[in-house]
Amino acid sequence: MSTPIDFYFDFSSPYGYLASEKIDALAAKYGRTVNWKPILLGAVFKVSGMAPLTEVPLKGVYSKIDFLRSARYHGVPYRQPDAFPISTVNASRAFLWAEEKDAAKAKALAHALYRAYFHHNVNISETDTVLRLCGEVGLSIDEARTAIGDQRIKDKLRIAVEGAIARGVFGSPFIFVDNEPFWGVDRFDQIERWLKTGGF
């Protein structure tokens, strides 16, 4: 009966990573599933006029403190990547392709990508890195290589990002529960109350 939770995220988003480690368990606690929806914040920022957190004067300094402290608060391993932010086009295309093949492997790929980047300091913007991680979760590296360059997959990602923007998504993580929008891993307490009470 309950509709799935829509979870929008960018693979280069620290708070998206923290959310990725928490959202399935939170949803499952209330009998929900989660649709994972990678987006490209670069495209979103062109509409909103916003900029990557670490590039905003004053806010940038604070952000790096808050990434680490929020990770400790949520009990998630975190290391600020040396390359930040990065392009997540390849990672997002690989995910959309993987999802068509095998939903469980796609989710495993998403976790592998996020953990490689935010825990092991691996630059996941590079095609070879994305392909290696595809292989590690049991997906075909050759098929993944083809998919990343496939116009159909490129279009699918572009349309997904446009759809997210049309729905009002302007950051990562961005979560819809029954069409109610929640921005940020720091809204998980409100999400939980919403799931528990059916809205407040």
Next chain:
Amino acid sequence: MSTPIDFYFDFSSPYGYLASEKIDALAAKYGRTVNWKPILLGAVFKVSGMAPLTEVPLKGVYSKIDFLRSARYHGVPYRQPDAFPISTVNASRAFLWAEEKDAAKAKALAHALYRAYFHHNVNISETDTVLRLCGEVGLSIDEARTAIGDQRIKDKLRIAVEGAIARGVFGSPFIFVDNEPFWGVDRFDQIERWLKTGGF
């Protein structure tokens, strides 16, 4: 022994208002007092390049949902003011003057200003409104009128804002506990853990 918590806020900030209703109780629970420090976000935004939440494309729509929902979540009465955002120069100057006269009345004035604006839809940018509220909390309206125009008080506010920026403050509420910075009423859970554990 414990140092006071520094609480920076703008009188036109919705999340600052929510924080204002919570911070003294939270601090008292851990044996702390709170220094209330009004700032002017307009001056801060000139440095950060940021803009009022409601004026950012996409984010503006979400913000108005989140103000109301966050208020319900925290159990604080809230009504989105018709005039928003507004200048808080007069309110801030009145507070700084009041604080020199009587700390308890200054805090009562701060609550009166915030509640007038975010609960009763009163435009607190107007001098007469600020003076009326000064009177309601037992301060001299005539002295308050003089103070708002007093160059010494003007300079005090300007220096306070510059000091906040120099310390890295870029939003409201912005809270320091033992020099650890926390931005947003949605960091109150982390602030509480910090107070409880002495840092994490």
